[in-house]
Amino acid sequence: MRSFFTFLIAFFFTTGAFAQSGYRLGAKVDNFTLKDAQHQAVELSSFKDTPLVVVVFTSVSCPYSKLYENRLQSLSKAYSGKGAKFVYVNTNIGLEEGSQTDKAQPDRPSTQNFPYLIDEGQQLSKQFGATKAPEVFVLQNSNDGFYLRYKGAIDDNPQAENYVKERYLAGALDALLAGRSVANSERRATGCLIKRF
Template identity: 35%
Template structure:
């Protein structure tokens, strides 16, 4: 009986150690202050796009989004508005579709192109083929936003999270997280609210 208890105790100990190890080694992607690696992804026009293409940019509003998530759809007009406002100031939107299209065929490249035309996207809408880019960022939702600032050491992550505090109704928004972050960076100030919880659909793998 003592041996059985020892075996059970040992087994529980192994499970606890394993669980602890898994939790502590999980790669959650970029943190605030990290330098984001550049990427080269296919745009809806067939051309490859990277951050290096934007020679005069001061930073980027990297937006992980898709066609099929209701949350992403509700934010489309606001993403278009962000680009219209901030691209001329040096912070363009780059949208990336991270989903596995075998799981979500409505997010395939032809459907992305169709949606972009319908909504008047005036920014790149890239597909993360092979799903290599979104895990580096640590994106988990659509939409999920990363504001980057170009510095001497590279594109530094300054904000991660939601676009604003009301996904349901743009007219009821009280805090515009992304706008506040970019406005602060344009003034040479620190971003006051660096992280918020992204609200949206889980990225399909």
């Protein structure tokens, strides 16, 4: 019996240690600055005329991120004319102990039509509370800054695009662009775990 209580205490402490931090839904997002693959600084405030900004935490080392590349490109093309801007943030997922931050590959995806930023020291993924790659955060522009309206998964099937039944990110964008709130504003992302270091 005593060992059972010891287990419960350890379980609650472990669960608390891994509780997600970062922005809650509806929270105002602080301005941030990251460098792109060409070492140019990009600020969130530079999108002040954009109704929606989709921040995609990803990693060039993550197989799940590679599975979503084409889908995200298609979404970016479909929604760019409607008022949504996609921003990739390449964060280190910590595959190996002491590994350094992934560097953006020059042949991909810096050739794409959206910013690809490097999250040195996992600063921005910690700020947002991102835990997986890929994981998306939809920010809505208001008069006084950006507010978090959706976070989590892109859709319900990372392995096979043809078998996707629910398109969470597209649904969130459609709702916000139509002036509605997002019905399910948080969906658990499936992907590579972002290990903190």
